[in-house]
Amino acid sequence: MNPRARVDSAPIPFIDVGAQRRRLGRSIDDAIARVTSHCQFLGGPEVAAFEADLAAFCGARYAVGCASGTDALMLVLMARGIGPGDAVLCPAFTFCATAEVVVLLGATPVFADVDPVTFNIDPSSLLRAVATAKRHGLNPKAVIPVDLFGLPADHDAIAAIAKSEGLYVLDDAAQGFGATYKGRKLGTLAPATATSFFPAKPLGCYGDGGAIVTDDSALVEMLRSLRVHGQGTDKYDNVRIGMTSRLDTIQAAVLIEKLKIFADEIDARDRVAQRYAAGLEDVSIVPVVPDGYTSIWAQYTIRFKPGIRDALAAKLKAEGIPTGIYYPKPLHRLEAYRSFPVVDNGIPVTDQLAEEVISLPMHAYLDPPTQDRVIDAVRAAIKP
Ligand SMILES: Cc1ncc(COP(=O)(O)O)c(C=O)c1O
Numbered sequence: 055m056n057p058r059a060r061v062d063s064a065p066i067p068f069i070d071v072g073a074q075r076r077r078l079g080r081s082i083d084d085a086i087a088r089v090t091s092h093c094q095f096l097g098g099p100e101v102a103a104f105e106a107d108l109a110a111f112c113g114a115r116y117a118v119g120c121a122s123g124t125d126a127l128m129l130v131l132m133a134r135g136i137g138p139g140d141a142v143l144c145p146a147f148t149f150c151a152t153a154e155v156v157v158l159l160g161a162t163p164v165f166a167d168v169d170p171v172t173f174n175i176d177p178s179s180l181l182r183a184v185a186t187a188k189r190h191g192l193n194p195k196a197v198i199p200v201d202l203f204g205l206p207a208d209h210d211a212i213a214a215i216a217k218s219e220g221l222y223v224l225d226d227a228a229q230g231f232g233a234t235y236k237g238r239k240l241g242t243l244a245p246a247t248a249t250s251f252f253p254a255k256p257l258g259c260y261g262d263g264g265a266i267v268t269d270d271s272a273l274v275e276m277l278r279s280l281r282v283h284g285q286g287t288d289k290y291d292n293v294r295i296g297m298t299s300r301l302d303t304i305q306a307a308v309l310i311e312k313l314k315i316f317a318d319e320i321d322a323r324d325r326v327a328q329r330y331a332a333g334l335e336d337v338s339i340v341p342v343v344p345d346g347y348t349s350i351w352a353q354y355t356i357r358f359k360p361g362i363r364d365a366l367a368a369k370l371k372a373e374g375i376p377t378g379i380y381y382p383k384p385l386h387r388l389e390a391y392r393s394f395p396v397v398d399n400g401i402p403v404t405d406q407l408a409e410e411v412i413s414l415p416m417h418a419y420l421d422p423p424t425q426d427r428v429i430d431a432v433r434a435a436i437k438p
Pocket residue numbers: 122123124125148149151152200226228229249250251252262263264
């Protein structure tokens with residue numbers, strides 16, 4: 055085999071966490087070593103330091119670390135007292151955690167449709183979801199918009215509906231953290247924003263982790279209690295039912311180092327997205343970033359007419375190029391979520407997107423030659 059052919063078909067990673075690890079080098083080793091020397095594995099000084107850095111990064115007053123993005127969502131809903139009889143409105147085109155936390159608290163998710171261009175919750179469908187919830191005898195209490203694939207939802211439109219309908223807004227920014235909407239970073243666009251530090255996320259740690267960002271000091275106090283078993287003045291003075299959901303000190307130490315290069319990585323991700331758009335916009339539907347928005351590009355997701363993407367994925371796989379389908383089944387089609395209400399006239403855009411989307415390798419360290427290999431392979435694979 056000639057060596058050039060071998061390079062051209064060598065498998066490439068979907069997300070290259072190793073490249074970032076190499077860039078961070080000793081700074082991460084030293085940060086972890088500091089924690090293993092002081093041995094405050096929970097509640098060490100790095101946790102508060104990271105929380106302060108994270109809040110400052112997005113221009114919010116507070117950040118509260120916790121054990122995962124799922125817990126971040128859960129803790130806020132717990133703090134709001136969401137429970138049986140309540141409806142929480144959310145898109146069905148998202149990762150299951152968005153609705154899972156609602157069900158775990160005994161409340162009911164009501165699924166709204168998404169916008170075909172942004173893939174995010176469609177404000178007109180959100181309004182219909184309020185009506186649907188009421189028709190089911192539920193109290194619509196909150197909405198969880200998701201900043202899917204890294205692009206912010208239409209937060210102004212959502213805030214206006216939330217105000218008129220009395221809904222609390224919990225932004226699920228697990229995929230979008232770092233992106234901006236009308237000049238403001240996610241974390242400042244809703245009363246509470248949840249994010250995830252799952253390793254593959256744009257700002258990921260070396261295990262599980264999450265955080266809530268907010269300006270609301272009363273919420274912060276409640277979250278700090280809820281994440282340690284509902285503690286009061288101390289951990290053996292339990293004043294409410296809570297859970298165990300702390301951000302480990304080692305993860306906070308890792309995140310402090312990663313946050314230092316995050317802005318630079320955001321620029322790099324954007325360059326990768328631009329190159330994909332230039333190389334693929336004439337042969338696929340490439341993502342659109344509306345004016346006044348930026349995306350963090352958690353995924354680079356393109357669309358084809360139904361029936362094309364599975365063959366495309368197989369051809370790319372044979373050439374060492376991985377792809378992902380987010381999400382092959384929207385939540386209302388999943389066995390665990392099938393019984394929950396969907397806005398009355400259905401959610402056809404969600405169903406259509408689930409048939410058409412395919413995500414390409416995307417990370418800050420995707421170099422132009424490797425990316426061109428992906429672009430060329432996609433173009434060759436879909437040629438009639
Ligand atoms: C939209 C969305 N919400 C919530 C989560 C949950 O985050 P975690 O995996 O940290 O619990 C994820 C993570 O994949 C996600 O993509």
